[in-house]
Amino acid sequence: DAKTTQPPSMDCAEGRAANLPCNHSTISGNEYVYWYRQIHSQGPQYIIHGLKNNETNEMASLIITEDRKSSTLILPHATLRDTAVYYCIVRVALYTGNQFYFGTGTSLTVIP
């Protein structure tokens, strides 16, 4: 699977949009971009995923550049409960398996 690069930490003011970048310059055509977050010592929570089109759900939006070498997760109105470590994962669905490679993620702190 392609490697991802994320900033180690970011701050965001409560109520503002949080934009979390991810670089995946070696991504292949059949690899999807997934985002998960982990609130302290809990299990990771699925947020969103996409292949090449921008995606939006009730939690966030995912913007993938046209060359697919990078993406941005957008939390439109950050709240204190969004403070967590956010993981950007690029994965290929192996015919014989299913696994995610988690990097170090971005620790997002939402400030009141």
Add this chain to the structure above:
Amino acid sequence: KAGVTQTPRYLIKTRGQQVTLSCSPISGHRSVSWYQQTPGQGLQFLFEYFSETQRNKGNFPGRFSGRQFSNSRSEMNVSTLELGDSALYLCASSIPTGPTDTQYFGPGTRLTVL
């Protein structure tokens, strides 16, 4: 629909002992994956089971093993525990559907080895 459940939530063992952790996937999910999370190594993939067969394995020693039952519930076993095995062990389940398969994680089992 109930989420992924893991038991026990907390466990304390001593070096040399063995431990068994349990995971019940979301109803209808047939794939169960296990991950180890430590402060130093982060989240690392252990193995995945699908239809009672291990179909993918991470880079862990043979002391780590698992199995899956016909109802998709899974157990993982760690034998001859070492201090470095202290970690949060996470289980994730998925249907699976193919390229867009999404894994849903349980709350984890916190294992402390003394």
